Amino acid sequence: MNYIDLNDRQREALLHTEGPLLILAGAGSGKTKVITNKIAYLIEEKKVFPSKILAITFTNKAANEMKERVRSLIDVDVDAMWIGTFHSICVRILRMNIERINYTSNFSIYDRDDQITVVKESIKELNLNKDVYKPRGVLEIISKSKNEDIKPDEYINQNYMDFYARNMGEVYALYEKKLKENNALDFDDLILKTVELLERDEEVRNYYRQKFEHVFVDEYQDTNTSQYKLIKLFCRENPNITVVGDNDQSIYKWRGADISNILNFEKDFKNAKVILLEQNYRSTSNILTVANEVIKRNSDRKDKKLWTDKDGGSDVVFMEYRTSIEEEKGVIEKILHMNYKGYNYSDMAILYRTNAQSRGFEEMLVREKIPYKIIGGLRFYDRKEVKDIIAYLRAIQNPSDDVAITRIINVPKRGIGLSTVEKLNAYASENNLSLFEVINTLEENDQLNLRSKKNIKEFSNLMNLLISHKDELKISDLIEKILYESGYIKDLETENTVEARTRIENIKEFGSTAVSYENDNELGTLEDFLSGVSLLSDVDKTEDSERGVKLMTLHAAKGLEFKVVYLVGLEEALFPTSRALESDDDIEEERRLCYVGVTRAEERLFITAAQTRTLYGKTNPTLRSRFIAEMGNTIEIVEPQNKIDTASKNLVEVKDLTTYKPSKVTQSFMPKKTETEKKESLNVSVGDKVAHKKWGEGMIVSKTEKGDDFEIVVSFDGKGLKKLMMSFAPLTVVK
C-alpha cells in the first residue's frame, strides 16, 4: 500500500496512531480518505486486529462507503470491524446485553410517528387538553430532556411551580412508562440505554473498552450530549480516538447536536493533537471564495480558510426572479442549457431549504421530460402501506408493542372501530395488561357487544397464527402470509384504483427488500431486519448510480458533491428560515447551512431567489436573503431574461398580491368592510422603510395576513426584530 497520495497534513493525521486526535476537516478536504487510509495503515502496518476497530458515522451510507474504501485499500474482512451509525452500533450492543437493564432483547424501536402516538395517548389519559399541550411540542420537550439526561421526576421537580411545564413532565413520565411496558425504545433511548448499560455494568463496560482499541468518530460536530457520553464510555486512559469534523458544517442543533463538543475537544481529551485540513479538492476557487466570504461572518468558530490550487473557474451567478414560478422555470431552462453544454443531468442538483419547495421544480421537470430524482421528501418507508406491514412484523416480534397492535387492529377494516379500541385500551391500563393480552382473554370482558367480540376474536386468531409461524418462516414468506391471511392485498385489489395499485407495488418492493436482506444475511433474524429498516435515514435510501437531476434539502446534501449546483430560494424568512430571524445563534446555523450548500458545487454554482413566493396557495412578497449581500462582489448578479425589471412595476405587482385574496369567510360575511379597512390601514409592503414611536426607524421584513389585519415584522435599526399588528402599530412611512 502506498500513502504518497496524501498531502502533508493528511499524512500527519495518518501517522498519529497513539492518543486522541482531532481532525478539523473543511468541506471537500478528503476526510474520508484520511480515515480509511488510517484504518488500513493500522491494520497493515501496526498489525491491529480488524475486530478492535470501531468507526462511528451518522448515516449507513457513510458507513458502507467507509467499508468499501477500506476493502479497496487492503485485503481484510471488513465485516469484522465495527463500522456503523451511532444507532446501529447501540442496537447491536443492546440486543446482546439489554437484559441486564430489565428489557427483553426483542424490543421494538419507535420512530417519530410512534412517539407522537404515545404522547397523544398519554395526554389523553392524563385528561389534558391536546390543544394546550400540543403533542409535537411536548415531544420536543421530552426529547430535549432525554438528551440532557433529565429524568421525568427531575423535570417535574425542576418545574414544580410552573403548572404547564409540570404537566408536560407528567406526560413525559407516562410516556416513559408506556414505552417500558411496550418493551420499546425510541431513537434517543438507543443511545441513552447504551450509556446507562455501560455506566452501570462494569463487566460490559470493560469488555467494550478492551475490544475497541481504536475509535473513530465522523461528523463529530453533530454529536449530542448523550452521544458524547457514549464516546467517553468507550474510551480508556489516553484513548486512541480520532474524531473528524467541521464546526462550520454543524447544522443539526435542532436535533440536539452540541457544537461545543468539537470546540472543547482539546479540553476533554488531554494531550490531544489537532490537525487542520484546509486544502479543498472539490471546488473551483471562485466557489470557495464565496463560501469563505459567507462563513467568516460567524463569530463562534475555529478559524479555518479553504484554499485550492485549481483555477478560478466560472463566476458564481445570482439570479433573482419576479415570482417563484419564474424561478422554477428559470432554473429548469438553465438545466437544459447546461445539459446542452455537456453536463449530464446526473451531475446537477437543486438544493432548497424546505421540502415544500420541491413540488414546483418537480412539475417543471416532468413537463420538460428531464429525468430527476427527489431525495428525502415522502420516503418509501414512510408510506402508509409499508408502515402497516412493518407494524404487523413488529407486533409479531414483540406482542407487547401496543402502538403496533393499535395500528393494525383495524387494518384492513375488520369492524373494530374507535370506541371498541378505546374500551380495550381502558381495560388494558386498568388491569396493567398489554393490548394483546386483553385481546387474548376476551371472555372476561363484559363491556363489549357480541359483534365486536367476534371481530376481535378473529383478529387475535390471525395474530396467534402469524406468531406461531414466526420462527419457521423466512421473513419474505412471513410477509406474504401476513398479506394473504389478513386480507390486506385482497382489500387493495378490490379497491382497484390507481392509488391502490401503486400501494400493491410498494408492498411488493418492500417484499423484495426482505428477500435481498435474506440473501445478504443468511442468519439474519426478524429483529435484525426490523432494526435495519427503522434505522435507515433518508440519504441511505438513494443509490449513487441513480440517473437524473437530484432534488434535495440542504440538510440531505451534506457530504455530497455535484458538478453543477442550483441553490434556490435565497430569501429572508425562507433561507434563513423565519424561525431563525430573531436569534443570532440560529442565524449562524442558517449561515453554516448556506456554507454547506455552496461547498457542494464542484464547477458551477447558480444561486436564485424570487421576489414573490407562492406557498400553500398563498402568495407573499419576499426580501432578498441577507446571505446574498454577505457574498458581496464574490458573486455576479445576472438579470434573468424573463424578469420585468422596472422598479415601479414591481411595486405595483407586490401591492396587488398582498391585498389580493381575503379568506373565503371574510369575503362572504363582510366583503365591503374588509375592503375599506384594508384600504384605510397603512399601505406598506416588504422592503419599505417605516418609523415607530418607540423603536425608531426600521425596514419591513415580512407581512402576513391575520384575519382582517396584517401581521408585519419590522427590523428596527439597532433594536432587532419586532412583530406588530399593522392596524395597532403607531407606524409612519419613511420616504
Next chain:
DNA sequence: ATTTGTTCTTGTCGG
C-alpha cells in the same frame, strides 16, 4: 350503537 365515509379545518422547517 357503532363503524365507515365525507367534508372541512388546520397547521406550516429540518433527519
Next chain:
DNA sequence: AAGAACAAAT
C-alpha cells in the same frame, strides 16, 4: 396531509 366534525350506512 392529517385530524375533527358531521352524515350515512350497517
